[in-house]
Amino acid sequence: MQKELIIAGFGGQGVLFAGQVLAYAAMDSGFEVTWIPSYGPEMRGGTANCTIVIADEEIGSPLVQHPPYAVALNLPSFDKYEAEMQAGGVLVVNQSMVDRISRRTDITCIFIPANEIAEALGDKKLTNMVAMGAMLACLPELSLKDVQTALSNHLSARHKHLLPKNFEALQRGCDFAREHLAAQTAS
Amino acid sequence: MTRELIKGNVAMAEAAVRAGLEAYFGYPITPQTEILEHLARRLPELGRAFVQAESEVAAINMVYGAACTGVRVMSSSSSPGVSLMMEGISYIAGTEVPVVLINVMRGGPGLGNIAPAQSDYNQAVHGGGHGDFPRIVLAPASVQEAIDLTVASFDLAEKYRCVTMLIADGNIGQMMEPAELPEMRPLLRKDWPWATNGALGRPRRILSSIYIDPPAEEVANLRMLKTWLEIQKNEVRYKEYFIEDADFVVVGFGTAGRIALSAVRTARQQGIKVGLLRPITVSPFPFAVLDELASRAQGFLVTEMNMGQMLQDVQLAVKGRAPVEFYGRTGGMVPFPGEILKEIQRMATTKLSLTADPRQAWLERMLAK
Numbered sequence: 001m002q003k004e005l006i007i008a009g010f011g012g013q014g015v016l017f018a019g020q021v022l023a024y025a026a027m028d029s030g031f032e033v034t035w036i037p038s039y040g041p042e043m044r045g046g047t048a049n050c051t052i053v054i055a056d057e058e059i060g061s062p063l064v065q066h067p068p069y070a071v072a073l074n075l076p077s078f079d080k081y082e083a084e085m086q087a088g089g090v091l092v093v094n095q096s097m098v099d100r101i102s103r104r105t106d107i108t109c110i111f112i113p114a115n116e117i118a119e120a121l122g123d124k125k126l127t128n129m130v131a132m133g134a135m136l137a138c139l140p141e142l143s144l145k146d147v148q149t150a151l152s153n154h155l156s157a158r159h160k161h162l163l164p165k166n167f168e169a170l171q172r173g174c175d176f177a178r179e180h181l182a183a184q185t186a187s
Numbered sequence: 188m189t190r191e192l193i194k195g196n197v198a199m200a201e202a203a204v205r206a207g208l209e210a211y212f213g214y215p216i217t218p219q220t221e222i223l224e225h226l227a228r229r230l231p232e233l234g235r236a237f238v239q240a241e242s243e244v245a246a247i248n249m250v251y252g253a254a255c256t257g258v259r260v261m262s263s264s265s266s267p268g269v270s271l272m273m274e275g276i277s278y279i280a281g282t283e284v285p286v287v288l289i290n291v292m293r294g295g296p297g298l299g300n301i302a303p304a305q306s307d308y309n310q311a312v313h314g315g316g317h318g319d320f321p322r323i324v325l326a327p328a329s330v331q332e333a334i335d336l337t338v339a340s341f342d343l344a345e346k347y348r349c350v351t352m353l354i355a356d357g358n359i360g361q362m363m364e365p366a367e368l369p370e371m372r373p374l375l376r377k378d379w380p381w382a383t384n385g386a387l388g389r390p391r392r393i394l395s396s397i398y399i400d401p402p403a404e405e406v407a408n409l410r411m412l413k414t415w416l417e418i419q420k421n422e423v424r425y426k427e428y429f430i431e432d433a434d435f436v437v438v439g440f441g442t443a444g445r446i447a448l449s450a451v452r453t454a455r456q457q458g459i460k461v462g463l464l465r466p467i468t469v470s471p472f473p474f475a476v477l478d479e480l481a482s483r484a485q486g487f488l489v490t491e492m493n494m495g496q497m498l499q500d501v502q503l504a505v506k507g508r509a510p511v512e513f514y515g516r517t518g519g520m521v522p523f524p525g526e527i528l529k530e531i532q533r534m535a536t537t538k539l540s541l542t543a544d545p546r547q548a549w550l551e552r553m554l555a556k
Contacts, residue, residue: 020192034363
């Protein structure tokens with residue numbers, strides 16, 4: 001088994017952190033995992049992304065050309081990764097930040113108003129966790145509970161009070177994606 | 188011990204601390220600055236020495252001085268910074284004192300960029316400072332290997348009184364992987380018979396790279412060759428994947444080696460009998476295993492993130508007995524497994540030349556893209 005996933009967005013949207021949480025969950029579940037950020041002369045407001053590879057054997061390349069899974073938190077990331085996705089892949093798109101529908105018919109796009117859901121929970125900074133929750137609905141290798149446990153185990157003490165909100169954000173995102181997928185299957 | 192998710196740069200720094208690093212001197216440069224950052228916090232809290240020098244030239248000479256006292260000492264940098272250290276590295280080698288260096292290589296030549304590269308292979312393995320001296324060069328491909336090799340590099344440097352260099356790249360430095368750090372070793376400052384650590388009550392010792400008398404310098408050089416032959420005999424490390432029945436053998440070190448593993452696995456699924464040899468020590472180079480493979484393989488593919496530097500060592504080992512092909516990306520570009528897979532497929536389906544220049548053939552394929 002090997003699954004590759006890219007999370008992309010603006011710097012400051014919590015892209016790298018969301019990827020790390022997923023990597024922690026994979027490690028705690030006994031998988032091999034790599035997390036690698038795009039690094040460069042980058043800054044807040046610029047683009048950021050990270051690639052996570054989860055496998056049950058020694059991982060070769062930590063980078064992937066055509067990801068089967070991706071999360072795009074803004075329009076530039078949607079433009080870029082929609083084109084690069086593997087056929088049959090799943091792309092979670094932050095609908096709050098894009099103004100178009102998908103151009104591809106051979107991938108599953110889950111449009112989720114992640115900003116609005118996060119704001120309704122009281123903190124726009126939860127956008128990354130809402131989108132991650134949606135992705136988890138499509139990643140059977142990791143459960144929502146695995147990721148919540150990883151968050152509790154690895155979040156620094158001074159951030160521990162934020163756990164309940166993060167759990168809720170993950171749950172909302174996951175529920176939204178499940179409903180979305182169920183509606184798609186039904187139609 | 189439990190595994191933790193840890194970034195390559197931080198992992199190498201912490202591994203050095205636990206292996207007994209007593210003094211670090213360095214100067215910040217991307218993509219290795221986290222090494223410096225981690226040690227800037229850790230070493231003072233343990234009462235050990237950390238100095239951010241005014242330049243790489245100063246840093247390597249501070250390393251030289253500390254090494255003469257017999258403590259475990261290191262520096263780290265990235266390509267342009269390592270170039271600045273070359274004079275000091277030669278002096279250290281000439282003085283025969285143990286030093287550990289880490290080069291997290293980036294795109295070059297010149298100022299280049301901060302993306303991952305392997306283009307300092309020749310500098311580390313074949314060049315790197317004037318004069319004729321042995322050097323051990325280790326090439327980790329994962330965070331765990333980076334930890335293990337950092338620890339080993341201190342033992343190797345002391346065993347052979349030589350410079351040991353880890354060559355990583357931005358991928359290894361910036362990547363997080365689950366890995367296990369070693370237990371903290373108690374500081375064991377050895378009273379080496381050569382160390383200039385205070386001559387109270389004993390005859391004084393002199394450490395220097397000056398042999399003003401040429402016959403004496405020749406004696407020193409021959410001693411270093413003897414050391415090198417010992418290193419070559421004892422310290423070769425490599426990892427093989429799917430080699431037993433391989434018709435084709437991919438050879439790659441560090442990041443390029445692990446990327447090739449993905450390509451080799453896919454090619455195997457497609458029925459191509461291909462294996463991977465990943466040198467872990469690039470100096471000493473695993474000549475013997477390549478020599479054996481050259482007698483039975485139908486072809487070799489060398490993959491590097493440079494324009495074919497280790498390629499020449501592979502050619503030296505294969506000695507024209509099998510075709511050697513090359514595929515590289517350069518200037519900070521990192522190959523995807525699909526690119527290497529295409530090369531493997533090409534080799535499995537076309538007649539390969541024993542005499543063509545693999546670099547020229549590669550350049551022509553690159554320019555045709």
